[in-house]
Amino acid sequence: xxxxxxxxxxxxxxxxxxxxRPDALNALNAQxxxxxxxxxxxxxxxxxxxxxxxxxxxxxxxxxxDIKEMSEKSFVDMFGSDYFTDQTESxxxxxxxxxxxxxxxxxxxxxxxxxxxxxxxCSDTAKFGQPEINLGVMAGIGGTQRLTRLVGKSKAMEMNxxxxxxxSEEAERSGLVSRxxxxxxxxxxxxxxxxKIAEKSQITAMAxxxxxxxxxxxxxxEGLLFERRVFHSLFATEDQSEGMAAFAEKRTPKFRxx
Ligand code: HXC
Numbered sequence: 001x002x003x004x005x006x007x008x009x010x011x012x013x014x015x016x017x018x019x020x021r022p023d024a025l026n027a028l029n030a031q032x033x034x035x036x037x038x039x040x041x042x043x044x045x046x047x048x049x050x051x052x053x054x055x056x057x058x059x060x061x062x063x064x065x066d067i068k069e070m071s072e073k074s075f076v077d078m079f080g081s082d083y084f085t086d087q088t089e090s091x092x093x094x095x096x097x098x099x100x101x102x103x104x105x106x107x108x109x110x111x112x113x114x115x116x117x118x119x120x121x122c123s124d125t126a127k128f129g130q131p132e133i134n135l136g137v138m139a140g141i142g143g144t145q146r147l148t149r150l151v152g153k154s155k156a157m158e159m160n161x162x163x164x165x166x167x168s169e170e171a172e173r174s175g176l177v178s179r180x181x182x183x184x185x186x187x188x189x190x191x192x193x194x195x196k197i198a199e200k201s202q203i204t205a206m207a208x209x210x211x212x213x214x215x216x217x218x219x220x221x222e223g224l225l226f227e228r229r230v231f232h233s234l235f236a237t238e239d240q241s242e243g244m245a246a247f248a249e250k251r252t253p254k255f256r257x258x
Contacts, residue, residue, distance in 0.1 A: 001042070005032040008039055013198040014191055015039075015049040019056045025063035026056045028109045033087035040094045050198035051205075052094070053190045054117060055101040056110075058125070058183060064108030067135065084109070088141045092116045095206045097197050101190035102126045103183055107165070112139060115146040118209060120176065121190050123183035124168050128176060131163035149216055150176050201239035201255035 007018040017039055019026040026032075036054075043049040056062055065084070073083070091113070100106075100117035107129045114120050114128070122128075130143040138144065139160060148156035151174040159166060168180045181189045197205055207230050214226045234240050238258040246253035 001038075003035045003039065005029075006035050006039065010043075010046075010048055012195060013048060013050040014194040015043045015046075015052045016191065017052065017054045019054070019062055022057055024066065024068075025060035025105060026110065027064055027066040027068075028062055028084075028113065029066040029069045030084075030087075033084060033091075037087040037090040040091055040098070044094055044096055049096065050202055051194035052096055052098045053101050053187075053194050054098060054113070055187060055190065056103065056106075058123075059104040060110070061100070061102040061104060061106040061126070062110030062113055063105045064110050064131070065140075084141055088112075088116065095209065096202070097194070097205055097209055099190050099194055101186050102128075102177070103186050105129075108132050108139065108143070109141055112142040112146065115142055115150065115176075118212075119178045120171075121179050121181060121186065121193065122168050122171060122177045123186040124180055125183050126168040126171065126177070126180070127165040128159075128171050129163060129165040130160045131165075133161060134163045146216075147176075150174075199255075201237070201243070202257040203237055204234060204239060204255075207234060 005019070005021055007020050009016045017036065019032065021027060021032065040052070043052060077083070098117040100114040100120045102114050102120055103123040104125055105127050106114045107127070108131060111128045111130060130139045130147065132138050132140075132143070144156065144160055147159065155166075155174055158164065166174070166176070168177070171177045172180050211227045211230050214223050218226070239255045242255060243253045
């Protein structure tokens with residue numbers, strides 16, 4: 001399927017989505033988010049996709065929600081349409097692992113989109129921020145919630161209250177990103193990392209994703225119980241037998257997602 005605001009490609013079981021509104025620094029509008037949600041939904045059911053990378057351009061992952069699209073909206077428009085809610089919930093419901101490969105600006109909704117992914121690898125040029133306060137609004141799709149859980153109250157509060165940007169070094173130090181790589185290596189690195197995930201058992205990878213995400217949704221006690229039960233349930237899979245047999249036989253496992 002062809003998309004207007006995205007470039008998509010599937011190769012070696014890795015799905016790549018490139019946000020493609022270069023004239024607007026990949027500002028997120030309703031159409032782009034509709035398209036993003038649609039691709040992810042389709043790939044969640046597609047056997048040829050086992051891990052996903054979302055990226056932008058060298059200059060901008062995404063510079064936020066489209067300010068021009070939002071500027072004419074009233075409270076009734078935003079509340080009535082539940083602006084961006086369907087799409088963002090659909091994106092975060094994706095069961096297959098998603099890596100955000102961030103270069104340049106990841107601001108406002110762009111930073112929030114990156115945080116909806118399972119982890120972020122960024123280039124040394126990345127700049128993260130929640131500058132909505134400068135527009136007389138605030139973050140609306142995770143910037144006060146996911147950012148606070150990821151980097152703690154002090155930094156999240158400062159970033160949301162002042163609108164200042166965080167560079168790649170600070171982002172790594174604060175736990176917002178998993179790794180920083182040179183800009184030229186970013187996409188290759190993210191695709192290779194996704195490729196490694198694609199080699200695992202899909203069932204196990206989805207179980208890991210559900211379990212880590214659970215840590216953000218519940219108490220530690222409940223989370224540990226959830227983890228333990230999911231761990232136990234993996235002993236009902238053929239991939240568990242195969243993985244452990246392969247280790248004993250000193251060979252590479254052949255996972256079949258069963
Ligand atoms: C619409 C945008 C945009 C945005 C950039 N552009 N960001 N258009 N929405 N968020 C457009 C500019 O208008 C300009 O178009 C072109 O992209 C290039 O941008 P410049 O500003 O000329 O580039 P530069 O000088 O390099 O500055 C880069 C920048 C700046 C620092 C990233 O563009 C910027 O501050 N952008 C806004 C960042 C922001 O406030 N994001 C939060 C949005 S609110 P023209 O046509 O003039 O060439 C949000 C809410 C989320 O995200 C919650 C949703 C529910």
